[in-house]
Amino acid sequence: MNLTGLRFPVIVPFMKCFRHRHAAGALVLVAASLLVGCAAPAPEQQPPPPADPPFRPVATIREVMNSVIDPSIDVVWNSVKTVIDNGTTDHAPAADEDWAEVRRHALIVSEAANLLMMHNRPVAPPGAPSLAPGVELTPEEIRALIDKNPEGWNFYVQQLQDSLKPALAAIDKKDSQALFDVGEKIDETCENCHSVFWYPNAVASSK
Amino acid sequence: MKTKIILVLLAAAALYAVQPAQAHHAFAAEYDVDKPVELKGILTKMEWVNPHGWIYMDVKQPDGTSKHWTVETSGPNQMSRRGLKKADFSDGMTLVVKGYQGKKDPELANGRTLVLPDGRSFYIGSVGGPNDGADR
Numbered sequence: 180m181n182l183t184g185l186r187f188p189v190i191v192p193f194m195k196c197f198r199h200r201h202a203a204g205a206l207v208l209v210a211a212s213l214l215v216g217c218a219a220p221a222p223e224q225q226p227p228p229p230a231d232p233p234f235r236p237v238a239t240i241r242e243v244m245n246s247v248i249d250p251s252i253d254v255v256w257n258s259v260k261t262v263i264d265n266g267t268t269d270h271a272p273a274a275d276e277d278w279a280e281v282r283r284h285a286l287i288v289s290e291a292a293n294l295l296m297m298h299n300r301p302v303a304p305p306g307a308p309s310l311a312p313g314v315e316l317t318p319e320e321i322r323a324l325i326d327k328n329p330e331g332w333n334f335y336v337q338q339l340q341d342s343l344k345p346a347l348a349a350i351d352k353k354d355s356q357a358l359f360d361v362g363e364k365i366d367e368t369c370e371n372c373h374s375v376f377w378y379p380n381a382v383a384s385s386k
Numbered sequence: 387m388k389t390k391i392i393l394v395l396l397a398a399a400a401l402y403a404v405q406p407a408q409a410h411h412a413f414a415a416e417y418d419v420d421k422p423v424e425l426k427g428i429l430t431k432m433e434w435v436n437p438h439g440w441i442y443m444d445v446k447q448p449d450g451t452s453k454h455w456t457v458e459t460s461g462p463n464q465m466s467r468r469g470l471k472k473a474d475f476s477d478g479m480t481l482v483v484k485g486y487q488g489k490k491d492p493e494l495a496n497g498r499t500l501v502l503p504d505g506r507s508f509y510i511g512s513v514g515g516p517n518d519g520a521d522r
Contacts, residue, residue: 260435263475311415362436363463369410370513378412
């Protein structure tokens with residue numbers, strides 16, 4: 180094998196330094212391998228695992244319901260109503276401040292839905308009982324249902340958020356009839372979720 | 387100013403005192419399907435409001451005394467779709483309500499059917515109630 184006939188003019192003089200041509204041939208192969216190795220793409224770096232979200236739940240789901248969602252949605256529902264009592268009186272927001280107050284509570288419920296979707300929020304304090312033993316599940320049973328079906332849980336919670344959108348639109352238009360009409364849909368989303376996660380057996384037994 | 391604040395607080399307290407609990411529970415958590423009731427009485431107040439309407443009525447007892455009942459109904463739009471309108475109510479009218487008694491409050495009921503003085507009858511039951519045929 181005549182190495183002087185190779186097409187690598189830089190390498191050929193270098194190889195002439197070797198007295199043994201087989202050793203020189205092996206060196207060429209090693210060098211070529213190194214060149215090929217350098218040209219290959221580097222293996223992809225694994226992205227670091229996502230950091231835990233910085234949220235720090237303080238209240239339980241039950242407390243968020245009782246302290247944030249219930250009082251605020253009651254303001255939305257009660258803002259438009261008719262009372263028959265020594266005559267008939269229609270109630271609806273009138274002044275700008277009235278509408279602003281209702282909007283504030285509609286927003287509280289909309290955003291509180293995000294609190295419900297935080298996966299590490301307990302349903303109730305450890306050992307807390309069912310609020311209706313024999314009808315509604317215990318907090319541990321509710322937690323198990325949520326953990327078994329987190330997509331379903333988030334779906335229903337987002338349904339609640341979505342049901343508030345027409346309420347906010349009605350408020351922005353100062354349309355009290357539209358706000359009244361959407362009240363039924365909001366309650367429906369509550370019932371849909373509760374019948375799956377809070378009292379699935381009660382629904383079955385009443386049919 | 388201080389007097390005004392006290393009056394507002396008293397008014398708010400009075401409002402909450404007469405309003406039944408609003409938390410969302412199963413029908414069977416609040417009402418006893420084994421305790422059906424039939425109430426005939428005088429309407430003292432009706433709240434046409436979401437998510438449920440409320441009927442307040444005085445029901446005369448056999449001994450001549452009167453009991454003040456609170457009856458939960460379905461949502462106002464649900465009642466409207468069945469033909470019952472808020473204009474159908476006036477205080478002082480005589481109503482007949484069939485329903486189920488509350489588990490904790492013996493003068494609270496969940497209404498199933500309502501009969502107006504003109505004889506028209508309407509289903510006023512809430513979602514999740516017993517399958518008793520009242521909605522047919």
